Amino acid sequence: MFAALPLGQALPLSVIGGLLFALSFPSPGWWFLAYPAVACLLLAAMGQRARRAAWLGLLAGATFWLPAISWAGRYLGPVPWFALALLEAALFAVGTVAIALAYRWVARVVPSTAGRVWGLPAVVAALWTGREWFSGSWPYGGFAWGRVGLSQSQGPFTHLAAYVGVFGLSFVVVYCVAVVVSLGLVGGVRLPMRIATAGLLVSAVLAVPAWPTAVQGTVRVESVQGNGPAGYFDRAQPGDVLRSQVAATDVDARGVDLVVWPEAAAEYDPRREPVIAGALDAVVQSVGAPLVAGAVTQTSSGVLHNTSFVWGADGWQASYDKKRPVPFGEYVPDRWFYSKLAPSLIGLLQRDYTPGTKPNVLPVAGIRAGVMICFDVVDDGLTADLARGGAQVILAQTNNADFDGTDENLQQLEIARMRAVETGRSLVNISTVGASQVIDPDGHTIDRVPAYTATSMVTDVPLGTSTTPATVASGDVTLVLSLGGLLVLLACAPWRRGHR
Numbered sequence: 001m002f003a004a005l006p007l008g009q010a011l012p013l014s015v016i017g018g019l020l021f022a023l024s025f026p027s028p029g030w031w032f033l034a035y036p037a038v039a040c041l042l043l044a045a046m047g048q049r050a051r052r053a054a055w056l057g058l059l060a061g062a063t064f065w066l067p068a069i070s071w072a073g074r075y076l077g078p079v080p081w082f083a084l085a086l087l088e089a090a091l092f093a094v095g096t097v098a099i100a101l102a103y104r105w106v107a108r109v110v111p112s113t114a115g116r117v118w119g120l121p122a123v124v125a126a127l128w129t130g131r132e133w134f135s136g137s138w139p140y141g142g143f144a145w146g147r148v149g150l151s152q153s154q155g156p157f158t159h160l161a162a163y164v165g166v167f168g169l170s171f172v173v174v175y176c177v178a179v180v181v182s183l184g185l186v187g188g189v190r191l192p193m194r195i196a197t198a199g200l201l202v203s204a205v206l207a208v209p210a211w212p213t214a215v216q217g218t219v220r221v222e223s224v225q226g227n228g229p230a231g232y233f234d235r236a237q238p239g240d241v242l243r244s245q246v247a248a249t250d251v252d253a254r255g256v257d258l259v260v261w262p263e264a265a266a267e268y269d270p271r272r273e274p275v276i277a278g279a280l281d282a283v284v285q286s287v288g289a290p291l292v293a294g295a296v297t298q299t300s301s302g303v304l305h306n307t308s309f310v311w312g313a314d315g316w317q318a319s320y321d322k323k324r325p326v327p328f329g330e331y332v333p334d335r336w337f338y339s340k341l342a343p344s345l346i347g348l349l350q351r352d353y354t355p356g357t358k359p360n361v362l363p364v365a366g367i368r369a370g371v372m373i374c375f376d377v378v379d380d381g382l383t384a385d386l387a388r389g390g391a392q393v394i395l396a397q398t399n400n401a402d403f404d405g406t407d408e409n410l411q412q413l414e415i416a417r418m419r420a421v422e423t424g425r426s427l428v429n430i431s432t433v434g435a436s437q438v439i440d441p442d443g444h445t446i447d448r449v450p451a452y453t454a455t456s457m458v459t460d461v462p463l464g465t466s467t468t469p470a471t472v473a474s475g476d477v478t479l480v481l482s483l484g485g486l487l488v489l490l491a492c493a494p495w496r497r498g499h500r
Helices: 007-023 031-045 050-068 078-109 113-135 158-185 191-206 240-248 274-287 335-341 343-348 374-378 380-388 408-423 469-491
Strands: 215-225 258-260 291-298 304-312 315-321 361-364 367-373 393-398 426-431 436-439 445-449 455-464
Touching: 007 031, 007 050, 031 050, 031 078, 031 158, 050 078, 078 113, 078 469, 113 158, 113 469, 158 191, 158 380, 158 408, 158 469, 215 240, 215 426, 215 436, 215 445, 240 274, 258 274, 274 291, 274 304, 291 367, 291 393, 304 361, 304 367, 315 361, 335 343, 367 374, 367 380, 367 408, 374 393, 374 408, 380 408, 380 469, 393 408, 393 455, 408 426, 408 436, 408 469, 426 455, 436 455, 445 455
Parallel strands: 215 258, 258 291, 367 393, 393 426
Antiparallel strands: 215 455, 291 304, 304 315, 361 367, 426 436, 436 445
């Protein structure tokens, strides 16, 4: 049995684990701290009763989430920041309870040393992965930030995302840490054997080769970071952001196949605004290449969309309307209810975007480009849709101006890096203000521009042709792991009160 630590030891471990986990994300982005962070959190939860585990998990979750997403309060103040952080901390607490019970219940059913070293950690890692999946799905589509796998964008396990996806990578990391923790606690194993076993496990995982991503040809992309007043509270006049983008576009660049602007860089629908259409025509004619830009569009019935569109020599050619608008950012769910709770905050959000239905892969410049609009990049389903839709390159258009001076843009960039590896596709991350980079299918940066600078970069971007295992099966793997961990936990539960 794995004995529970006294509160005087478990409580500081929860705090230390949460803080270390926060530091594993940008900034500073010290990915290696995720390992001791998970170890501390597992040790704190191990064997605890449900109520104490819940409080320890809530403390650990708050210690992690409050600093990790401090950018959420950049403009709207502490209320939305604290609300989101504490909600996620509560979900973290639920996961901690499940893990604490696993160390009590599963360990009782599997008393052998091998079972406790190899089998129990698999259940623990599956429960951790299931909690990440749930918090990324609920409520209102969830908040998929803060996963263990996303912290590893610069680490030695990054390449595994092409095999098992981000959720699968979370499982691998937590499993390895849980095995090492078990090796340190179980009896009957000599120290040299413990060290050798842990070393062999890590070596075996690191020995998995990078997925052989196949590329065929390149497309020359001019990515334009206008650095205009694109923030919600920048008090920009209509046309200011558009003019910034036009001014930053290098119309003398040679051999460009495709120009990419960020999210909402064209501001409004050029089919309704002749001035905007004229500006886009001038760019397309000067560069001699089609433009992929973003704008707020409105249907004849008044429905608003956050849209990415292709503009060519003949005007509007194709478009994608964002399928998963961000709750409390791009629309307010149950507005009648939240308006009563925080009328001044909800009143600031006047526009409600409607989810789109079009595919997120667009034909442009003779290729198929997958499009991600801002937080699309953290959505696993949309990522899979890109690869299955035949995207050869990913264009991640975003507007980070509302988070000026925070870590949000750096965290989003590292999520984009993981998506490039997961899909085996080059990814152009182009922001209104930064961080703007071009990332190859192996996760390496091949081009970048300084943040908060009006400029552009012209890059020969490799076109991907292979299909990674993650894009085919990662969703199924996540489902199997999540349900499997929960079912094993329930199967091992002492349903008769006398055996609890």
